[in-house]
Amino acid sequence: MSALPPSLSDWFAAQGWQLHPHQQAMLARAAARSTLLIAPTGGGKTLAGFLPSLAELGAAPKAGLHTLYISPLKALAADIRRNLRRPVEGAGLAIRIEDRTGDTTYTQRRRQRADPPHILLTTPESLALLLSYEDAPRVFAGLQRVVVDEIHALAESKRGDQLMLALARLEALAPGLRRVGLSATVEDPPALARFLAPGTEVLEADPGPDPDIRMLLTEAAPPWAGGGGRYAIPAILDAVRRHRTTLIFHNTRAQAEIFFRDLWLANTDDLPIGIHHGSLSREARERVEQAMTEGRLRAVVCTGTLDLGIDWGDVDLVIQVGAPKNVKRLVQRIGRANHRYNAPSKALLVPANRWEVVECHAALQAVRARALDGEPRGPGPRDVLCQHILATACAGPFEAAALYDEVTSAGPYTGLSRAEFDACLDFAATGGYALRAYDRWQRLMLRDGRWQLRDPRAAAVIRQNLGTIIGTETLKVRLRGRMGGAPLGEVEEGFAATLTQGDTFLIGGEVVRYEGLNELTVEVTRQPGREPKVAVFGGTKFATSTQLSDRILDLLQQDRWPDLPDHTARWLALQREVSALPRPDRLLCESFPHEGREHLCIYGFAGRNAQQTLGLLVTKRMEETGLAPLGFVCTDYATLIWGLEPVLDIGPLFDIAALRAGLETWLAGNAVMKRTFRDVAIIAGLIERQHQGRRKSGRQATFSSDILYDTLRRFDPDHLMLQITRDAAMRGMVDFGRIEERLAAVAGRIELRRLRSVTPLAAPLLLEPGRIPVQGAGRERLAEAAAARLMAAAGLG
Structure with a gap:
């Protein structure tokens, strides 16, 4: 067991701090x-991860890198540096702590490679870059420990796979390296432990009191429909007034911007309120973080950028606007309030529309039952492996067999076959069969048994x-300024293309006027008081998790809903009276006329992406059977289709073999596949995002990726990139x-109810934005009918 240096123990005692049992246990497990x-959250898990390193460095400080801390967020790395320096400096320990992220200057990065600190705080991307240099063996030779914070968040994306490959590389450079993973929200601890490393031991702390939510x-x-929670602003402002500091979470950046502006207009007390999301400039984010640290803000409107571990002890309330879609994410956000051990977190849920009342109630039940959700991880993605192979070659020559052994020691890649590895190596070296004739993809060669x-x-x-x-470009x-004005943030390229001089839009809570595009920069001036467009920002749009959807279906089976507001309970009861409520063991479909069109509503509860795919496939089946569909719209729980003919026989529309065949046909030339191919090709290194320091525009990258996609489909349909694309798209x-x-769960029990008019549960879908038109016989019939009426009016009938 490692012992803390006396000076550090004395400093803890002077602060009135006492180590928690799990912190003591981490010291005991230092080896x-x-x-x-x-x-x-608030249990001091990050400090627990560092305690063995502080004990070792305090007892025998040595020059060079001892501990590497990896965070999914740049802001979190900076926050940890501030918090860690306090005990280190307070105890007078000679330990250098620095961070290295995309915001670190070139001079600092060069110095860190030449003279690494004892503890380096970084992100997966910066670590991958460090490992790609020829001096990586020297930089990491003395590394003793890696601490991966918020590992559950990394495990949900390709960033986690990239990180695990980097840790396998580190293990080869520093044999005996010890790994520590830290997380507050884990639905399957053994699976996450295997992800970190085979044989990982799991230590679970006392979970603490239930949240007040x-x-x-x-x-x-x-x-009835829409999002944003504008209706609740008076009540939210009242809650903000009654608490010291409130975090107001939104699921998308655009919703956060709109809500912040509406909140500010209603903020007649001039309460200091900020906004924080990933599309704002680094300077804007840091100003808000600093103001929060100093206790100068009463509330921050935010998104997923503040989901994770920044320690703001004064936050005593979290408000989630909009259904959380995922119980684990909700628990993580709730934990931002009362960021102290054994203090209950306080949170409020604000459903954005009537259906979200039901979803929020189901999420509350799950939180109280400590039932987290999560989808099982698939095998490590091969596009990430291709990038890793190229990065490894940048650091120096390697033997294929040795690299294969190294890669398969990483948790996500333990099941990777040698044939799969060799296919990735061949792609990295030549671009694959169809592209090996082009010099630009001839990147590696074999010399004396080693690839370089x-x-x-x-x-x-x-x-x-x-x-x-990747995200959206x-x-x-x-x-706008003579010397280059202050950065405000970023917007999607597609949104910028819609702007003309004089248009206004929201960013960072400000209304700005578009003045022009200078190279790849949108230049604006401040324009308060104008009604703005809503800027489009990158960021994930969440789908309701499978487990939460199942819980909602179970909730709908209750005879009564005493815990729901009266307006929602009456709505569900009326649906049961005029039609039926969806059930877990069958698929409910409703068919009804409305405003001269026939409608079909399918209650699939499969999440927005799957419901949209279902709309595309079912309308294709309807087109094939003469039902003349015209369009559809979807939510997380249902798909509503309208057309010219009523659906009287539902069975043929859900023939699984026909749906699969339709999917294959649809995918072959679909924009979804091209977009997915572009992302895969960028990660794998087939397409460059930047060349010689200049970033390509999204249109340039898309143009080249579309040509490559069509070429490979024609000449090499089994190309590795197409295989990876299909897996990723599915x-x-x-x-x-x-x-x-869902279709397997209902086992053919598909219930079609033919009704005389729109039903209570289907009605909100008629108000949903994002309608998708279907081009086919229905549109042709409408055009022919319109032409006939026109000719008749002209006396030509």
Whole structure:
């Protein structure tokens, strides 16, 4: 067991701090090869991860890198640096602590490689870059421990796979390296432990008291459709007034911007309120973080950028606006309030519309039952592996067998076959069968049994394109000025393309006027008082998890709903009276006429992506059977289709073999596949995001990826990139697996109710935005009918 240096123990005592049992346990396990600590938010888990390192460095400080801390967020790394320096400096320990992220200057990065600190705080992307340099063996030779914070968040994306490959590389450079994973919200601890490393020990702390969480009661009922929670602003402001500091979470950046502006207009008391999301400039985010640290803000409107571990002890209330979609995410956000051990977190849920009242209630039940959700992880993605192979070559020659052994020691890649690895190596070396004739993809060559870069100058381009965060292409937004104005943030390239000079939009809570595009920068001036457009920001749009959807279906089976507001309980009761409520063991479909069109509503409860795919596939089946569909719209729980003919026989529309065949046909030339291919190709290194320091525009990257996609489909349909694309599309945007699971669960029990008019549960879908038209026989019939009426009016009938 490691013992804390006396000076550090004395400093803790002077602060009135006493180590928690799980912190003592981490000290006792200092020599363990790999440990996953699960502790509640505010339980000091980050300090627990560092205690063995502080004990070792305090007892025998040595020059060089001892501990590497990896965070999913740059802001979290900076926050940890501030918090960790306090005990280190207070105890007078000679320990250098620095952070290294995309915001670190070039000079600082060079110095850190030449003279590493004892503790380096970084992100997966910066670590991948560090490992790609020739001096990586020297930089990491003395590394003793890696601490991975918020590992559950990393495990849900390709960033986690990239990180696990990097840790396998580190293990080769520093044998005997010890790993520590830290997380507050884990639905399957053994699975997360295997992800971190085979043989990882799991240490679970006392989970602490249940959170104080409920739905916010408002005078006005939520609207029938839409999002944003504007109706609840008076009640939210009242809650902000009654608490020291409130975090107000939203699921999307655009909703956060709209809500912040509406909140500010209603803020007649001039309460200091800020906004924080990933599309704002670093300077804007840091100003808000500093103001929060100093206790100068009463509330912050935010998104997922503040989901994770920034320690603001004065936050005593969390408000989630909009259904959380995922119980684990909700628990993580709730934990931002009362960020102290054994203090209950206080949170309010604000449903954005009537249906979300039901979803929020189901989420509350899950939180109280400590039932977290999560989808099982698939095998490590091969596009990430291709990038890792190229990055490894940047650092120097390697043997294929040794790299294969290294890669398969990483948790996500333990099941990778040698044939799969060799296919990735062949792609990294030549681009694959259809592309090997082109010099630009001839990147690796075999010499004396070792693979190396064919042209050492390629290393700079490969390093510029490392990383797995793709998202939507964005453009920087700056205030116009002679010397280059202050940065405000970024907006999606597609949104910028719609702007003409004089248009106004919201960013960072400000209304700005579009003045022009200078290279890849949107130049603006401040324009208060104008009614703005809503800017489009990158960021994830969540789908309701499978487990939460199942809980909602179970809730609908109750005879009565005494815990729901009267307006929602009456709505559900009326649905049961005029039709039926969806059930877990069958698929409810409703058919009814409305405003001269026939409608079909399918209550699939499969999440937005899967419901949209279902709409595309069912309308295709309807087109094939002469039902003349015209369009559809979807939510997380249902798909509403309208057309010219009533659906009287539902069975043929859900023939699984026909749906699969339709999916294959649809995917072949679909924009979803092209978009997915572009993302996969960028990660794998087939397409460059940046070249010689200049970023390509999204249109340039899309143009080249579309050409490549069409070429490979024609000449090499089994190309590795197409295989990876299909796998990624099926799991992501298409989510066909959830449709298959739902149809398997109902086992042919598909109930069609033919009704005379729209039903209570279907009515809100008629108000949903995002309608998708169907081009086919229905549109042709409408055009022919319109032409006939026109000719008749002209006397030509």
